[in-house]
Amino acid sequence: MLTTDPYDGDRFREECGVFGVWGHPEAAALVALGLHALQHRGQEAAGIVAYDGEQFRAHRAMGHVGENFGSKEVMAGLPGSTALGHVRYATTGEVALRNVQPLFADLELGGFAICHNGNLTNAYHLRRQLVRRGSLFQSTSDTEVIVHLVATSLKGTVVDRLVDALRQVDGAYSLGALSQTALIGVRDPLGVRPLVLGRLGDAWIISSESCGLDIIGADFVRDVDPGEIVVIDDDGVRSLKPFGRHDSRFCVFEHIYFARPDSIVEGTSVYEARKRIGIELARESHVDADIVVPVPDSGVPAAIGYAAESGIPFELGIIRNHYVGRTFIEPTDQIRHLGVKLKHNANRVNLAGKRVVLVDDSIVRGTTSTKIVEMVRNAGATEVHMRISSPPTTHSCFYGIATPTREQLLASRYDIAAMGQFIGADTLAFISIDGLYRAMGEPGRNPNAPRFCDACFTGDYPIPLTDRDAGKVQTQLSLLAETA
Numbered sequence: 001m002l003t004t005d006p007y008d009g010d011r012f013r014e015e016c017g018v019f020g021v022w023g024h025p026e027a028a029a030l031v032a033l034g035l036h037a038l039q040h041r042g043q044e045a046a047g048i049v050a051y052d053g054e055q056f057r058a059h060r061a062m063g064h065v066g067e068n069f070g071s072k073e074v075m076a077g078l079p080g081s082t083a084l085g086h087v088r089y090a091t092t093g094e095v096a097l098r099n100v101q102p103l104f105a106d107l108e109l110g111g112f113a114i115c116h117n118g119n120l121t122n123a124y125h126l127r128r129q130l131v132r133r134g135s136l137f138q139s140t141s142d143t144e145v146i147v148h149l150v151a152t153s154l155k156g157t158v159v160d161r162l163v164d165a166l167r168q169v170d171g172a173y174s175l176g177a178l179s180q181t182a183l184i185g186v187r188d189p190l191g192v193r194p195l196v197l198g199r200l201g202d203a204w205i206i207s208s209e210s211c212g213l214d215i216i217g218a219d220f221v222r223d224v225d226p227g228e229i230v231v232i233d234d235d236g237v238r239s240l241k242p243f244g245r246h247d248s249r250f251c252v253f254e255h256i257y258f259a260r261p262d263s264i265v266e267g268t269s270v271y272e273a274r275k276r277i278g279i280e281l282a283r284e285s286h287v288d289a290d291i292v293v294p295v296p297d298s299g300v301p302a303a304i305g306y307a308a309e310s311g312i313p314f315e316l317g318i319i320r321n322h323y324v325g326r327t328f329i330e331p332t333d334q335i336r337h338l339g340v341k342l343k344h345n346a347n348r349v350n351l352a353g354k355r356v357v358l359v360d361d362s363i364v365r366g367t368t369s370t371k372i373v374e375m376v377r378n379a380g381a382t383e384v385h386m387r388i389s390s391p392p393t394t395h396s397c398f399y400g401i402a403t404p405t406r407e408q409l410l411a412s413r414y415d416i417a418a419m420g421q422f423i424g425a426d427t428l429a430f431i432s433i434d435g436l437y438r439a440m441g442e443p444g445r446n447p448n449a450p451r452f453c454d455a456c457f458t459g460d461y462p463i464p465l466t467d468r469d470a471g472k473v474q475t476q477l478s479l480l481a482e483t484a
């Protein structure tokens with residue numbers, strides 16, 4: 001399929017967003033709005049489970065939140081004062097629909113819904129054990145492992161069973177769960193993925209990012225702490241920390257690219273962080289040029305920072321078409337390569353005759369940069385200097401951000417000079433890892449105790465990669481193939 005996403009095709013996406021409401025008469029409608037604000041975290045499927053004190057009801061669909069949760073009929077089918085929802089990437093087809101979250105199961109203790117942002121790194125291993133013991137899996141998603149561990153736990157309450165289950169899983173996870181008695185939010189011990197707590201009148205909200213609170217006018221209360229479980233019921237919020245103390249390792253790529261710039265995560269404005277990264281980038285890799293041009297949208301805040309620091313004027317030299325669905329033309333390999341053109345067009349009047357600094361957030365396979373540089377040259381730019389607001393992406397992410405395999409990462413094959421040649425730029429520079437940490441308010445990267453998970457830039461993986469080390473590729477598809 002022709003898509004504008006450089007990662008389509010060969011694997012499931014793991015990026016996701018989680019949103020839950022406890023104690024509001026229109027809980028499901030609020031969840032739909034929250035998911036709409038989190039749509040950037042997962043654009044291909046969405047689901048909501050609502051509970052009205054008697055019955056759990058679910059609606060899950062491929063496509064955008066607005067397309068699937070916009071109708072009165074659908075929302076009327078999700079009554080109750082508590083609801084939980086999820087957005088995710090997925091491929092099309094029946095298998096994919098089975099994977100759309102929240103997952104739901106009727107447990108011994110009653111209904112239980114769960115949804116997950118992140119990726120478990122020992123899901124394959126656990127799934128093998130569970131299947132041997134007789135668990136019958138309904139989906140190919142790593143999250144279902146948690147459902148089976150909760151179902152088979154010998155502990156008493158839902159929360160104790162969930163804790164019991166989570167003690168067995170490794171990986172990055174921000175979870176939302178819903179039982180008959182509570183809405184539960186969880187962050188893994190290192191807090192790799194975000195999750196925040198909010199308040200709207202008497203109602204409590206959990207959301208992957210604070211932009212999900214803004215859309216419904218809810219107040220931001222606080223981040224859920226790394227390793228914390230918040231249990232929300234009619235008595236309020238109870239906080240558990242069953243995993244002991246760990247230094248957090250929040251994903252720095254959330255700040256660079258993934259989170260929405262109007263979100264505040266871990267006390268830091270994503271927009272401000274991106275701007276500061278652009279400032280550091282300008283300090284590290286100044287070049288004489290006429291204009292600074294962002295690759296929209298993700299390059300915009302860093303380009304603003306770069307322009308401010310360098311004194312070179314900021315211009316919109318590339319315009320993004322916002323009406324491009326991820327997939328809308330049937331595939332052939334030739335038109336597949338048109339992807340970038342569908343999404344971006346050169347603004348010729350700004351580019352002709354200019355020496356251009358192009359700012360983007362990352363180079364992954366190099367496809368986007370190659371096409372953008374060519375487009376900017378064809379529009380008459382005399383020089384093109386590419387500046388990237390992340391260090392070179394040399395390693396795959398196993399903690400919930402879809403990246404291609406290591407061999408497909410341009411920076412794992414080439415040094416920076418060769419990458420520059422590959423993308424056709426006059427010069428290419430990335431922010432250094434220390435520069436990135438400086439932009440985040442640190443003196444530099446402390447190799448003994450880095451504040452962030454930066455494995456995609458350093459190969460320093462803070463959570464064991466059990467499945468990968470056992471030679472099991474961690475796509476959910478392969479889970480299906482090997483255990484079915």
Ligand code: AMP
Pocket residue numbers: 005006007257295298360361362363364365366367368369401402403
């Ligand atoms: P590539 O063509 O593979 O070098 O893609 C790099 C572009 O993809 C950058 O401009 C990013 O904005 C964007 N990008 C980076 N990481 C991801 C991701 N995990 N999923 C989708 N897009 C991404």
